[in-house]
Amino acid sequence: MENFLPMANSTLMFLLCLIPIIIVLGQSVIYIRMGVNRTKELGIDQKNVKKAMTNSAIFSILPSLPIVITVVALMPSLGKFIPWLRLSVIGSAAYESACADMTITAFGYSGLGDTSMTASVFTSVVWVMCCVAIAWPLCNVIGLKFYDGKLKKARKSGGFMTVAAGAMMIGLMCVMCVPRLVNGADTVGVVTCAAAGASAIILDWVADRYKLKSLSDFSFALAMIIGMITAVIASQILGS
Numbered sequence: 001m002e003n004f005l006p007m008a009n010s011t012l013m014f015l016l017c018l019i020p021i022i023i024v025l026g027q028s029v030i031y032i033r034m035g036v037n038r039t040k041e042l043g044i045d046q047k048n049v050k051k052a053m054t055n056s057a058i059f060s061i062l063p064s065l066p067i068v069i070t071v072v073a074l075m076p077s078l079g080k081f082i083p084w085l086r087l088s089v090i091g092s093a094a095y096e097s098a099c100a101d102m103t104i105t106a107f108g109y110s111g112l113g114d115t116s117m118t119a120s121v122f123t124s125v126v127w128v129m130c131c132v133a134i135a136w137p138l139c140n141v142i143g144l145k146f147y148d149g150k151l152k153k154a155r156k157s158g159g160f161m162t163v164a165a166g167a168m169m170i171g172l173m174c175v176m177c178v179p180r181l182v183n184g185a186d187t188v189g190v191v192t193c194a195a196a197g198a199s200a201i202i203l204d205w206v207a208d209r210y211k212l213k214s215l216s217d218f219s220f221a222l223a224m225i226i227g228m229i230t231a232v233i234a235s236q237i238l239g240s
Contacts, residue, residue: 004122005115008079017085024089065221066093073228074100077113082126090133098176103128191234196227 007013032053039049070093074083078100086096101112103125109117154160177193200223207216 003115004117004119005079007119008082008122013079013081017081021085021088065218066224069221069224069228070097074112077115078122078125082129086129086133090137091129095133096129099129099132100125187238188231188234191238192227192231195230196223199223199226 036049039046067087071083071087074087074096083096087093097112104114104117104121105111107117107121107124109121200219203215203219203222206212207219
């Protein structure tokens with residue numbers, strides 16, 4: 001069966017991924033121009049505007065580091081361009097990894113990282129990742145106003161929504177994590193998760209204890225790097 005990597009890393013795939021990214025970048029430029037023009041209409045000092053834009057650009061680099069790390073981590077499994085596309089347009093690290101893994105597993109492969117999958121399976125992964133990502137923007141356009149109104153009313157009536165939101169998040173994490181613990185016990189995954197989680201907690205504690213704002217900004221990215229290093233070491237030790 002044909003391996004998927006030649007197609008995933010092809011020039012055609014690069015061009016197909018480049019088109020939506022250019023559109024998103026174009027939208028960003030348009031909104032920046034609209035914002036600057038609006039500040040001029042309001043008579044805001046343009047020096048302050050430029051300073052705010054510069055500070056925003058600098059501070060946006062730090063939260064983007066985990067995204068860059070995820071792109072690099074997904075490239076061996078999904079090629080160079082699809083991770084670049086999906087994490088540049090709407091996508092998140094948790095969603096893209098989980099979505100790709102579930103799709104690959106549904107075809108009978110071991111999951112994300114199984115480079116023996118065929119081009120047809122890779123195509124299915126791309127369709128699932130891209131099409132499902134469209135669902136929530138459409139839901140927002142169609143029903144967000146109605147949902148937000150109902151949510152505000154529910155919050156005024158009591159604390160049920162706070163409990164419900166927490167319960168739904170715990171349920172989501174259980175669906176994603178528990179199978180790795182009970183179905184064949186992914187030991188490397190458990191060790192990696194524990195190392196990354198513990199690292200994040202410790203880094204946040206140190207940053208809060210010693211008032212290290214820069215460490216707090218980097219804690220998530222550093223925890224991911226520690227988790228990746230742990231995964232490599234654990235794989236060598238456990239032989240899986």
